[in-house]
Amino acid sequence: MIDHVYISVSDPVRSLAFYTAALKPLGWQEFLKYDSTSGPSSVPDLWGLISEGGNSIWLRQRTAGETGFYLGLAAEEQATVDAAYVAALQAGGRDDGPPAMRTYFSDGYYAANVIDLDDNRLEFVHKSWIPKAGA
Structure with a gap:
């Protein structure tokens, strides 16, 4: 999502x-x-x-x-953020911020950032206050 x-x-x-x-x-x-x-x-x-x-x-x-493009993608848990970050790096992406809490945005904001092959930016983010699907 x-x-x-x-x-x-x-x-x-x-x-x-x-x-x-x-x-x-x-x-x-x-x-x-x-x-x-x-x-x-x-x-x-x-x-x-x-x-x-x-x-x-x-x-x-x-x-x-x-480039002007930055996309944040929601993850249901922190482990999913970690997995997406590793997968993106293995696929040729570049680190733009390893998985960590980003409390300067909000408590419970956990994210990782990568740069794709064309210098667009992706953020994988888990927000602890958003319930899991089906919960």
Whole structure:
């Protein structure tokens, strides 16, 4: 299941207004702004939108040479995050952050990050507050 997507844009504030208006009929709304000063330097400021189902889109300032694609994929448990990370590296991906708690986002946020063969970024994430399917 897709958990979240980052979209790199030239003007996050302008794009937030666009996406908020364009996605409102689909049940999306402005969520929050993540201030990068509370986390590591590799995580930029983020402007969020959230769906009625809890999926999120995060807008970020585009940097030179960036592909602009970042996909967060939900895992039902931490072991699944670990397995996906190892599988991605074995398939030729590059490390972009080993499996670990990311408490600068939220308590119970466990994730691993990889870069694919074309420099797109993937995040495998388990959020402890989201119940397992069928639970």
